[in-house]
Amino acid sequence: MKEPLAFAVDRMLGRLCKWMRILGFDSRYVSVDSRKQIEDFRKDGRMVLTRNQRWRNVEGVFFISTDHPMEQVKQVTTALKIHRGHTAPFTICIRCNNPLKAVPKEGVLGLVPEHIHFTMKTFHMCSECKNVYWCGSHPRRMTQHMEQIFGQQIFNANSKEG
Numbered sequence: 001m002k003e004p005l006a007f008a009v010d011r012m013l014g015r016l017c018k019w020m021r022i023l024g025f026d027s028r029y030v031s032v033d034s035r036k037q038i039e040d041f042r043k044d045g046r047m048v049l050t051r052n053q054r055w056r057n058v059e060g061v062f063f064i065s066t067d068h069p070m071e072q073v074k075q076v077t078t079a080l081k082i083h084r085g086h087t088a089p090f091t092i093c094i095r096c097n098n099p100l101k102a103v104p105k106e107g108v109l110g111l112v113p114e115h116i117h118f119t120m121k122t123f124h125m126c127s128e129c130k131n132v133y134w135c136g137s138h139p140r141r142m143t144q145h146m147e148q149i150f151g152q153q154i155f156n157a158n159s160k161e162g
């Protein structure tokens with residue numbers, strides 16, 4: 001895998017985009033309308049992920065051949081030889097694709113449910129939209145999906161929270 005790996009994910013692939021962010025990859029959610037745009041993304045170091053046949057054989061494009069989000073993630077990780085060590089879960093905001101930074105417990109008082117504030121030690125906040133994340137804010141099903149993709153446990157701290 002070449003690093004750093006960044007993506008421009010076509011509008012029709014919202015869940016795939018979300019997943020690439022969960023895995024820690026800079027993934028812009030875009031509407032791919034022209035070759036020029038694809039070329040610009042390529043120059044910018046972004047690989048275009050699309051399900052649109054029209055772009056299938058264009059340089060800089062990775063064509064997604066399935067409708068199932070988890071299969072799509074698998075398709076990308078397999079083809080690009082992305083393994084667990086390349087991923088950086090909890091580093092990118094799922095909502096807006098900006099970096100998360102660690103914030104002290106005091107910094108999120110009033111921003112998260114009280115019991116979460118009481119029980120969790122580590123919090124991360126988006127530098128842009130200020131969304132707060134903590135271990136367990138991703139549902140368990142998400143963790144299971146990750147394990148399916150990589151064949152091993154990926155989040156340690158998540159297992160207690162459902």
Ligand SMILES: [Zn+2]
Pocket residue numbers: 093094095096097098126127128129130131
């Ligand atoms: Zn954000």
